[in-house]
Amino acid sequence: MTQPFRTEAGGQIDRSRPVRFSFDGRAYVGYAGDTLASALLANGVHLMGRSYKYHRPRGVLSAGAEEPNALVNVARDAARSAPNLRATQVELYEGLTATSQNRFPSLGFDLGAINDVCAPLLGAGFYYKTFMAPRGAWFKLYEPIIRHAAGLGRAPVAPDPDRYANRYAHCDLLIAGGGPAGVQAALEAAPSGQRIIIADDNPGFDSATLAGFANVTCLPRTTVFGYFPHNFLGLAERLTDHLADPGDRARERLWQVRAKQVSLATGAIERPLVFAGNDRPGIMLAGAARTYLDRYGVLVGKRVVVFTACDTAYAAAVALHRAGSQVVAILDLRDSPGGPEVAAVREAGIAVYPASSIVGTQGRLRVRSVTTGAGLRIACDAVLMSGGWTPSVHLYSQARGKLVYDEERQFFRPAGPLPGLRCVGACNGDLPESGGFLGVVPGQRGGPAFVDFQNDVKASDIQGAVAEGFRSIEHVKRYTTTGMATDQGKTSNMNALAIAAQQLGQPLPSVGLTTFRMPYTPVTLGLFAGAARGELFDPVRQAPLHDWAQAAGAVFEDVGLWKRARAFPRGGEDLHAAVARECRTVREAAGLFDASTLGKVEVVGPDAAEFLNRLYTNSWSKLAVGRCRYGLMLTEAGFVMDDGVVARLTVDRFHVTTTTTGAPRVLAQMEDYLQTEFPELKVWLTSTTEQWAVIAVQGPRARAILAPHVSDIDLAMPHMSVREGRVAGVPARLFRVSFTGELGFEVNVPAGQAQRVWDVLWAEAVKHGACAYGTEAMHVLRAEKGYIIVGQDTDGTVTPDDLGLGWAIGRSKPDFVGKRSLLREDLIKADRPQFVGLLTVDPVRVPEEGAQIVPVAAPAVGSHALGHVTSAYSSATLNRSIALGLVEGGRGRMGEVVHLTTASGTIPAVIAEPVFYDREGGRLDG
């Protein structure tokens, strides 16, 4: 197959390696080193996309990251399909399959182009002015049509199987941009031995000269996309998108770099000229045409018209002329273009028309001719345009650098270096003086002149927006959508600004500049997620006895990061049956429970007791060594935040337990106060959650199960006490505590030995008819006793007194966190929600947790709730349902009938004491 627009020689492509690819189902051949855009151009294909709104046929405008038009989908398969890729950056590989987007049925014939015909109706912001009647029709009728028409490419339909890698790095110098200025900066710094990273989004940058320096890391295909505070930068490196066979390598890598110094060498971007019909395929930036020739050996046309206000287009004209294109005319907006480039053009015999312009173009899927301001019609198959160059200041602006407007050069340039940051080369505005033009080309006679190609924003849209009162550039941008396409206005922002300024009759800088937002070019979502997927999405914390539980058939639940055994169903039991059995077994014999997930903090130091006095409501000074106490921790606002048993091991050492998910919060609260409020206290805090495994042995047989395996502790130890010794030969802290209401012990042993101890105790337990029980049985057992679970029976609005735990407040203490708040008027009023038991009149019926509690059976909509059900279970022990809840003035309503909401009405229940079982507590002693 021939490539009719490929030059005989030249370019950086590898002509010995033809590459086959397809675009919209047609087969083509390009060369290794081509981009999709250059290969299509070599084959004479300019039409590569349709615009967003009017579905106008569009060709490639640029040769780089700023491309607004040539957006394609590249798919290896259904899952590895990526929409909206810029053909100018898609590297060709054997078998590449690309398709155009946003067209139906085909790129050449697109029914959506009807919008182009209706364009006068669809001016900027038209949708704000209509589609309002009748009420509701927006959502039901108009919006679906608009949504269907909008969007560009299609999202992949299956999960992306590719991997994404992540790397953190430090360096002395990070250089963004591997053009001449960037490479120069690297060369200057390299001999000093600094650690240098230089990144460029092109596949190969001219880094050969840097190859000898081991201290320089060159990152091709890498976009510096984000600049964060303190010289922290995000880089996206594309690893496999250019390979025919990516194998199992990661597709992209996220670099998160902290740099001592940053040099931005991001260059400059050429601007289009705004004239009627400036968007036809075949019309492109002059610099891009030059790139296609120099880098890829491609001629963008055979008969070329150049329209410019900038000298650099002359060099392009000469290059194309030399390579065999016929440059039929150069129309220059300026009255008397001069300079060496212009002279070279004249020498080559190319006609130059000063003070000339294009005011119209013809051709449907490709430009056929242009109409000049003088009324001439010139036939052509390509138009090269140049409105001058804009420094690429995006990253500088992201770094919060101030931009200043250079009146003479008509561009914004960095105001100067920032600490740790400087701009070099074209990015800094150091561009050769070559002219330029901003705004609408004078002498236009109608026809759409595009400013933002992708979003189809015309000069008239911007003028109209200003006339409608949108005077700030941010308003203009939002109202017209200029600069909001996937190219983020790289080629359009300056023209939009100039047109708005002109319309306002104000100097350009006073209209303001829109904020440059991260990222510089779009970045794959999966890159940010990196390895954090599936199992690694969030670390899984497994209790030390997890494997045993799994082998024993446990079903697990997620509690924070933990997996906790919820129940141990046996032989076909459902959850309900398993829980009922586990509860009964604990009450009748005993149960073993893995309580290791409870948070533990070792509080040590001469002021440990005083510290706890200030952090917990209770008083700790008088707690005897070897004894435990139930502790309540409040927030500053006086509401219950956490609870747990605290044991005093020695005068200056406490073993504090917390709820499972509260552990990090409690430690953080402790550290916060210790470091900021009470720095004078001599206390040290250590999280020991993962060090201690906790095996709860609960039930009337608990002591009997432990006895054979404990020799150095007297198991007659009182309730709420702690002893140190050995259990099953392993050093242990043995607590006598109960969260079930039964005689109970909690065996704390080093996590690494937990399984050994468990095995011994389990073997013993089995002899006593005991079982292993899970969190659900634990919940039921504690509810039967009316013990609260923080976070379920409390919600951050509940005081100790609301819970009936007023006794846990050390009244004589001068202060503790939350004390002052407890005296606030709303926290002491009589009708606060109080913790009560609820017994349904129908004992079989289990209320729904979260049900609202109302005084009447058929509450009116919008009526006030007295409270809500916090916990509800079917109790096997009591052979009926039990529930706990918070009810306004509940303690004064014992025996009252209230109604609990259900999905379809209410059920009656009687308010009762929140202790349903063994109110006297006799069973604690076995």
Added chain:
Amino acid sequence: MRHSLFSIVRNAIGGNRGWPAQWREAAPKPEYDIVIVGAGGHGLATAYYLAREHGISNIAVLEKGWLGGGNTGRNTTIIRSNYLWEESQKLYEHALKLWETLSQELNYNVMYSPRGVMMLAHTVHDVQSAQRHIHANRLGGIDNEWITPEQAKAFCPLLNIEANIRYPILGAALQRRGGVARHDAVAWGYARGASALGVDIIQNCEVTGIDRAPSGEVTGVQTTRGAIRARRIGVVAAGHTSVLMAMAGVRMPLESYPLQALVSEPVKPIMSCVVMSNTVHAYMSQSDKGELVIGAGTDAYTSYSQTGALHISAHTLDAICELFPAVRRMRMLRNWGGIVDVTPDRSPIIGKTPVPGLYVNCGWGTGGFKATPGSGHVFAHTLATGAPHKFNAPFTLDRFRSGRLIDEAAAAAVAH
């Protein structure tokens, strides 16, 4: 000029040159009856309802930048009213009812789109919390229903409901009337409506001081465009409210945090509803333009910098890629942040302050866009009559002293 299909056609024939300015470019007068500080959605809505329902139109809305450029123009536009507490339900439902007719009211298409807001439950605790909300909402007459994972998948086919993922979806609470609206249109529609009723909207006018008489009451403001007198001042400045209130010597129970959001490149419709997950910290919807609109929780530290930290948005995207694995290959187009004003109980403060004549409407934190019409409506009532509307009566500044909090974070984010 009234907006309609007819006016569009007529203007199209005229080359779209006949559209008048949507609001007047006003210069500050020396004195107004009421000065509102902050031309966000809430401030503009307040002015609109003052003029429209209370006949007070000698009002200035002062804006330091461009109207709608604060959180109003930065938010992810989720609208819902399925809040937990009765006070919140009434306030947000009041707003939701106003949303339903807002386009007609303003003759501006604010694109309120009740596409359904689904809040996922991943743990037993989530389920309990969702059920509690549903019960409370049902009693309050607010739609909110429990749906199974399969129903959730049917409502949002993009969702991954596999049981073997890290946090499997156990179900969801769905408010069908919840949805989204077009944020800019809300600001512009209210601005246009208020301006037409005589309100002066003064942009590029930063308030730098609040003047008080020796006896304490407010007398006016100092601005970058000169002094303006007013005996009633309403501060509606979101993340910068504490700074403004400090000018009058009032210390606010607010913390200001950056809150980030991001959008993907636009694609053809793949998602028709809003999905939120508090447990994995992410939410997503698809805009009419085709962009996936993604957000999450605030940054960890208080700050006035609108540049959020990379690891926060990265973590949000972890979660999005888990919930919707097919979007992993799509790309982030824009990321930005706003400064949100967070109260200790995550509920707003709307009403009087200890300074006579000074009123405040703030504390909307991460979720005030949905309340815009209702907030403006009740605040206008408060400013006009000097007494709160029944729906904002509970949302006093004083509640942080009395302890009568309306804690919307309560049932969601506490220990197990």
